[in-house]
Amino acid sequence: MKQPSRRTVLLSLSAASLLPACGRSSDTGTASETTPVRDPEPDPWAPDGTEDDSVFPWGVQVGDATDSGALLSVETTAKSLTLVVMQGSDGEWREVDREDGLTPQDGHLQIELTDLSPDTAWSVVFYEPGGARSAPARFRTALADGDARVVVFGATSCLGGNTPWPSLSQAAAERYDFFCFLGDTVYADGSTTAADYQWHWDAAMSTGGMRDLCQSTGLIVTWDDHEVDNNWSWQDAGIEERFQNALDWFGRALPHRTGQGLAGIWRKLSWGDTLDVFVLECRAERSAADGVYLSRAQLDWLKAELSASTARFKIILNSVPITDFYDAIGMLAEDDRWSGFPEQRAEILTHAADIQGVLWVSGDLHWGALSQVDPDGGVAADQHEVLAGPGGSFLNIAADLVVNREQYPILFAEWNHTRFSCDPGTGVVSVSFIGDDGSVLYEQDLSL
Ligand SMILES: [Fe+2]
Incomplete structure (x- = not known):
């Protein structure tokens, strides 16, 4: 099937939850008639004094x-x-x-x-x-428990080139409620010492797009493998020291509350009754030999918190996609993805199938996408995943070879960040992929 044309997606879809995109109506979200939107804010504050980037290089x-x-x-x-x-x-x-x-x-x-x-x-x-x-x-600040309005956030992944990351400057202009980094924010491959990791974070955090973004909104972040090393494992030489150096600089650059697990990254953030964000850590607890993608503790936590959540949307930050991409890339790098861990994948998708409002948000593959997690007939055929970014890494030209457009209604290789407008009144999340020049590359409404 032909690549969907820009700005309008799609004509024939099997999933009933895909709606025609209704577009961006304002900087505070695509409002239904009844759902409140964010109150207007004053223009950005201009403090007294002279900004000195030699004293404050990252903002x-x-x-x-x-x-x-x-x-x-x-x-x-x-x-x-x-x-x-x-x-x-x-x-x-x-x-x-x-x-x-x-x-x-x-x-x-x-x-x-x-x-x-x-x-x-x-x-x-x-x-x-x-x-x-x-x-x-x-x-x-987030919404309080019991409050709901349209919440609008942004996300991207994989910032391995294309500096100064224009899509992050475009994201800054949106003044999001928050912005998510899904991993591979730096490519620190081969680093060992603290100074090595510092070099990569110095470069990233002083890059123009990153500085613009950090001026504009708060962050919710996870990491993927490249913050430590490409496809690293606990069998690698000297990995304990490298892991600690990588983790120290990740937390120093991208502040986050201490969560659970080996890296202290998996955790939940709440935005009132509109949405909960479940931040996964998909690297440090893996054991390929044991079929373990997430530790039993992390998997049980995710299942319990999804079941307990009373928010309208459950946004799962998942550095590597859970979508079955067999029709796109076969078994390529399967042991790097959820697909290489079929028992845990089936366990969480079966659990999530009974829960309203679940949306998986991922990166890693260097293409942007909106997908059904499973093809028709699969346990997760009614769940959806959005691959945000890449913000700067090489573009995965395999996106042009994909044939099953029913399962992957949007799949493209262009630098982008992704905008999510979440309306708890209608249950619709409007997804827009925004390119380096600020144009909407693709957009799609999801009824969750
Ligand atoms: Fe990447």
């Missing part, structure tokens, strides 16, 4: 916002810092907190803001004693 990163707090992270050459916190409401920015005498350790400071109001815009900036400042960073 400020914000991670894992809850309904009352968020983590802040800054790299700096300054010995002492002042933090200013602004709240955006009623069309203006108002200073609500100022903390002097914050002391970075080893050129780094990471702190948690607490006691913030839910579903509110915030902007933060750091000053050094001489008056130079970082770039500011805006973010939203």
Whole structure:
């Protein structure tokens, strides 16, 4: 079948949950008539003082916002810092907190803001004693339990080239509720020492698109293999030290709350009654010899939390796709994917089949896609997965060879980030793949 034409997808689909795309109506989401959307925010805050990238080379990163707090992270050459916190409401920015005498350790400071109001815009900036400042960073706190509105977030994966990552600058313009990195944010293959990993993160975090994005919204992140090494395993020489160095720099660059498991990455973030985000860690607990893709603890946690979630949407961040791509790429690299672990794959997909609102979000394959997780007749034929990105890695030309367009209504090789507008009133997630120039490459509504 022919590649679907841009901006309109698709004519004949087997899955009843695919709807015609209704497009982007505003920067706060595609609203149904009854579902509230985000309140308007003031224009981005312009703090006093001169931004000095030699003192603050990465700007400020914000991670894992809850309904009352968020983590802040800054790299700096300054010995002492002042933090200013602004709240955006009623069309203006108002200073609500100022903390002097914050002391970075080893050129780094990471702190948690607490006691913030839910579903509110915030902007933060750091000053050094001489008056130079970082770039500011805006973010939203999450919705409180019991609250629901259209939530709009972005995602991408695989940033191995194509600097300065224009699709991230396009994402910044959207001022998302949050943005997800799905893994392969750096390609640190061959790194061993802390300095090696630092080099890769220095390069990534000071790249223009990344700096723009971090100014615009908070992050929810996981990693894949390349943050440590290509397809690494615990049998590799010296891997314990490399793993620790990789993990230290991953957490330093992309702040996230300490989750569970070996890497402390798998965890859940809640955005009120609209959506829960389940962040998987798909690398450190694998044992190919035992058929283990996720540890029993992580798999049981995911099943229990999916069942317990009362949010309308359950967004699963999954660095490597769970879709059956046999009709696209056969068994290629199957042992790198969920498909190489059929028992665990069947277990979670069977469990999720009875749960409303599940959406898998992945990366890794260097193509963008919207797929049925299983072909018609499979246990997960009614589940969907979105492959966001690649943001910069080489484009996988195998996307042009795929024939089963019923299962993969969108599958293409262009750099992009992906926009998800989640309407809890209608149960529709509007998915838009946005290219380096800001144009919508493909879009599709999913009724979940
Ligand atoms: Fe990649």
